[in-house]
Amino acid sequence: MPETVKTRIPARMDRLPWSPWHWLVVLGLGTVWILDGLEVTIVGAIASRLSEQDALGISEYQVAVGGTFYIAGAAVGALGFGYLTDRLGRKKLFIASLGLYLLATVLTGFTWSAYSFWFFRFLTGLGIGGEYAAINSAIDELIPAKYRGRVGLIINGSYWLGAAFGAALSGLLLDKDLFGADLGWRLAFFLGAVLAIGIMLVRRHVPESPRWLMIHGRNDEAEQLVDGIEREIERKTWKSLEPVGADDELEIVQRRSTNFVEIARVLFRDYPRRSLLGFTLLATQAFVYNAVIFTFSLVLTGVFDVDSSVAGLYLIPFGIANFLGVLILGRLFDTVGRRPMISGTYFVAALGLAALAALLAGDALGTWGYIALLCGAFFFASAAASAGYLTVSETFPLEIRAMAIALFYAISTGIGGAVGPLLFGRLLGGDDPAGVAVGYWIAAGLMAFAAIIEIVFGVDAEQQSLEDVAEPLSAQEAG
Template sequence: MPETVKTRIPARMDRLPWSGWHWLVVLGLGTVWILDGLEVTIVGAIASRLSEEDALGISEYQVAVGGTFYILGAATGALGFGYLTDRLGRKKLFLASLGLYLVATIATGFTWSAYSFWIFRFFTGLGIGGEYAAINSAIDELIPARARGWVDLAINGSYWLGAAFGAALSGVLLDKDLFGADLGWRLAFFLGAILAVAIMLVRRHVPESPRWLMIHYRNDEAEQLVGEIEEEVSRRTGQTLSEVGPDDEIEIRQRHSTGFVEIARTLFRDYKRRSILGFTLLATQAFVYNAVIFTFSLILTNVFDVDSGVAGLYLIPFGIANFLGALLLGRLFDTVGRRIMISSTYFIAAVVLAVLAALLAGGSLGLTGYMVLLCIAFFVASAAASAGYLTVSETFPLEIRAMAIAFFYAISTGIGGAVGPLLFGKLLGGDDPTGVAVGYWIAAGLMALAAIVEVVLGVDAEQQSLEEIAPPLSEET
C-alpha cells in the first residue's frame, strides 16, 4: 500500500532568497547548453574541412548526414533519458547524460570514416538530448518560483554563447598555418570534452531534486536535504528565513514510477490544451531556428557574395544577439507575465521577419541591413524560443515533467530539424533572394500562429509554485 506523507518542501524551496547556492545550480546544470551551441556551430564550420583529402576525406553530403544522426540521437536521448529521469531521479540522469556526451565527443575527435562519424554523432546527440529532459526538470524544481522564468530563459539562451564561441574558435582551429588539416577539427571536439569535464566537476555538487525525493519513498531524505539547503542559504545571505505555514502543506501518496498509460492520459486528456500549446511553441521555434541556422552561410555566400571562409564569423553577432535577448527580456517573464511576454515576443519576431522578407524580395537589402534585421528578429525570438521550453517544463505535473519535456522536444526537433532546413534549402535556388524571402515569410507566419495560440491557450504561471500550476498526480485532495 503506498504511503501518504505531508510535506512543505515545495513552499520551503520557493521562499528561499537568491544565494550562491542557486548560482551553483545554474553553473552546474545550465552551462551545458553552451556545449550544445558549440557542438552544432563547430560541425557546421568544419564541414568543408572534413571533406578535404588530407583531413577526414568524406563528402559534404556525408557530413550533413552526420547532422541528421545528431538530431536523431538527440530525439532518442530525450525520450529515453526523459522517462528514466522521472523514474530514477534527476541527478543520476543529468550525470549519466553528460558522461555519455563526454565519451562520445572524445570519440568523435578520433573519427576515421563516415560511418564512425555518424555513429559518434548519434551518441553525442543522445547525451545532449538527455540533458534537455534532466536539466530543465531539475532546474525548475530547485529554483524559486519568483525567478524561474528569468533563470530558465537565460540558461536556455546560453546555447548562443556556445554558438558564438564556436564560430570564433573555428577561425583559429581551421587555420592551416596554426594546425594541420587533420588536427584542428579534432581539437574542436576535444575542447568540448574539456568543458564537459569542468561542468561535471561542478555538477557533482548539485543535489537531487527534493520534490522528486518526496514522492519516491524518500521523504525523510528530502526533508534532511532541504534543511541543509536552508542552512547554507541562510549562512551565505546572512538572512533568517521566514517560517512556512500549514496552509503551504500538501499531502502526497508516494509512488515508485508512473506508467505509460497514465503519462498518455495526462498529456492528451487531462492537459490536452497545454499539450497543444507546448507542441506549437516548440515546433515553431525549432522550424524557424533550424531553417535559418542550417542555411545561414549559404544565404551569405549565395545572396550577399560573402566569402565562404569568413561566413561563419557572422554567427558571432547573431549568437550574441540571441543570448542577450533571452538574458535581458527574461525578467519580464516573471513580472509582466508569461502570456503577455510569450505572445509578444513571438509576434514581434514574426513582424521583423516579415519586414526582412519584404526587403529581400524587393532587392533593397544589403548585407549590413540583413544582419541588423536578423539580429533584431532573433534578439526577440530567442526569448520566445526559450519560453517554449519554460512552458513545457513548468505546466505539467512533477511525476511526468521530464517525460513531457522529452516528448515535445523530440517531436518538435524531429519536425523542425528535418522540414526547416530542407524547405529553406529548396527555396535558395542560387543567388535569387526571392526564394529566401518566401522562406522568411513562412517563418514569420508560423511565429505569428504561435503567438495566437499562446494568447488563447497560455498559462499564467509567473510567480506561482510548480504545484499550483500543475498539482502532482500523487497529491491527495
C-alpha cells in the same frame, strides 16, 4: 501499500532568497547548453575541412548526414533519458547524460570514417537530448518560483554563447598555419570534452531534486536535504528564513514510477490545451531556428556573395543578439507575465521576419543590413524559443515533467529540424533573393500563429509554485 505523507518542501524551496547555492545550480546544470551551441556551430564550420583529403576525406553530404544522426540521437536520447529521469531521479540522469556526451565527443575527435562519424554524432545527440529532459526539470524544481522564468530563459539561451564562441574558435582551429589539416578540427571536439569535464566537477555538487525525492518514497531524505540547503543559505546570506505556514502543506501519496498509459492520459486527456500549446511553441521555434541556421552560410554566400571562408564569422553577432534577448527580456517573464511576454516575443519576432522577407524580395538589403535585421528579429525570437521550453517544463505534473519535455522536444525537433532546412534549402534558388524571402514569410507566419495560440491557451505561471501550476498526480490521489 503506498504511504501518504504531508510535506512543505515545495513552499520551503520557493520562499528561498537568491543565494550562492542557486548560482551553483545554474553553473552546474545550465552551462551545458553552451556545449550544445559549440557543438552545432563547430560541426557546421568544419564541414568543408572534413571533406579535404588530407583531413577526414568524407564528402560534405556525408558531413550533413552526420547532422541528421545528431538530431535523431537527440530525439531518442530525450525520450529515453526523459522516461528514466522521471523514474530514477534527476541527478542520476543529468550525470549520466553529461557522461555520455563527454565520451561521445572524445570519440568524435578520433573519427576515422564517415560511418564512425555518424555513429559518434548519434551518441553525442543521445547525451544532449538527455540533457534537455533532465536539466530543464531539475532547474525548475530547484529554482524559487520568483526567479524561475528568467533563470530558465537565460539558461536555455546560453546555447548562443556557445554558438558565438564556436564561430570565433573555428577560424582559429581551421587555420592551417597554426594547426594541421587533420588536427585542428579534432581539437575542436576535444575542447568540448574539456569543458564538459569542468561542468561535471561542478555538477556533482548539485543535489537531487527534493520535490522528486518526496514523491518517490524518500521524504525523510528530502526533508534533510532542504534543511541543509536552508542552513547554508542562512549562513551565507546572514539572514534568517521565515517559517512556512501550515497552509502551504501538501499531502501526497508516494509512488515509485508512472507508466506510459498514465503519461498519455495526463498529456492528452487531462491537459490537451497545454499539450497543444507546448507542441506549437516548440515546433514553431524548431522550424524557424533550424531553417535559418542550417542555411545561414548558404544565404550569405549565394545571395550576398560573402566568401565562404568568413561566412561563419557572421554567427558571432547573431549569437550575441540571441543571448542578449533572453538576458534583457528574461526578467519581464516573471514580472509582466508569461502570457503577454511569450505571445509578444513571438509576434515581434514574426514582424521582424516579415520585414526581412519584404526587403529581401525587393532586393533592398546589403550584407550588414540583412545581419542587422536578422539579429533584431532573433533578439526577440530567442526569448520566445526559450519560453517554449519553460512552458513545457512548468505546466505539467511533477511525475511526468521530464517525459513531457522529452516528448515535445523529440517531436518538435524531429519535425522542425527536418522540414525547416529542407524547405529553406529548396527555396534558396541559387542567388535569387525572392526564394529566400518566401522562406522568411513562412517563418513569420508560423511565429505569428504561435503567438495567437499562446494568447488563447497560455498559462499564467509567473511567480507561482509548480504545484499550483500543475497539481502533482500524487496530491490528486491523496485528495
